[in-house]
Amino acid sequence: xxxxxxxxxxxxxxxxxxxxxxxxxxxxxxxxxxxxxxxxxxxxxxxxxxxxxxxxxxxxxxxxxxxxxxxxxxxxxxxxxxxxxxxxxxxxxxxxxxxxxxxxxxxxxxxxxxxxxxxxxxxxxxxxxxxxxxxxxx
Numbered sequence: 001x002x003x004x005x006x007x008x009x010x011x012x013x014x015x016x017x018x019x020x021x022x023x024x025x026x027x028x029x030x031x032x033x034x035x036x037x038x039x040x041x042x043x044x045x046x047x048x049x050x051x052x053x054x055x056x057x058x059x060x061x062x063x064x065x066x067x068x069x070x071x072x073x074x075x076x077x078x079x080x081x082x083x084x085x086x087x088x089x090x091x092x093x094x095x096x097x098x099x100x101x102x103x104x105x106x107x108x109x110x111x112x113x114x115x116x117x118x119x120x121x122x123x124x125x126x127x128x129x130x131x132x133x134x135x136x137x138x
Contacts (some may be wrong), residue, residue: 046071048080052134055092059099062138067111068089068131069118076125090117100137107132113115 045068054064067085071077080087094113102110111130118127 002119030080043070046074046077048077049133050087050091053088053091053095055095057098057100058096059101061100063095063098063100063103064134064136064138065132066099067114068133069127070129072126072128074121076127079122079125080118080127086121087118090114090121095115103135103137107135115120 047068050067050069052064053063054067056062069080071080091114094110094117098110111132115127115130118130
């Protein structure tokens with residue numbers, strides 16, 4: 001093999017390794033942002049606070065509750081705002097399945113189920129987290 005051919009082969013190998021490294025770096029940078037390592041300002045700018053809702057529960061009680069729903073981007077937030085009627089419907093359906101005891105035991109299950117159901121409705125964006133910000137059982 002000639003010296004020119006060896007040099008060309010080494011340069012191509014180095015460029016390939018650098019290219020793969022750059023791709024891995026870019027993909028990992030996007031993943032960490034989606035995993036919740038975002039600034040609080042970014043989270044607030046991509047989230048929606050629901051109005052307080054009052055509804056009946058499965059066992060006859062009532063709950064007054066509101067949420068902050070965090071999306072993965074401002075575009076997702078715009079989509080969620082347009083789907084406000086679907087969002088309210090999802091929340092009311094999830095609340096109607098619950099009993100008063102469920103609220104005392106674990107709100108995380110409710111928050112996760114609302115997030116999951118909203119993601120089924122969303123076409124472009126994604127809901128990353130749902131926080132319960134107020135709750136009163138009656």
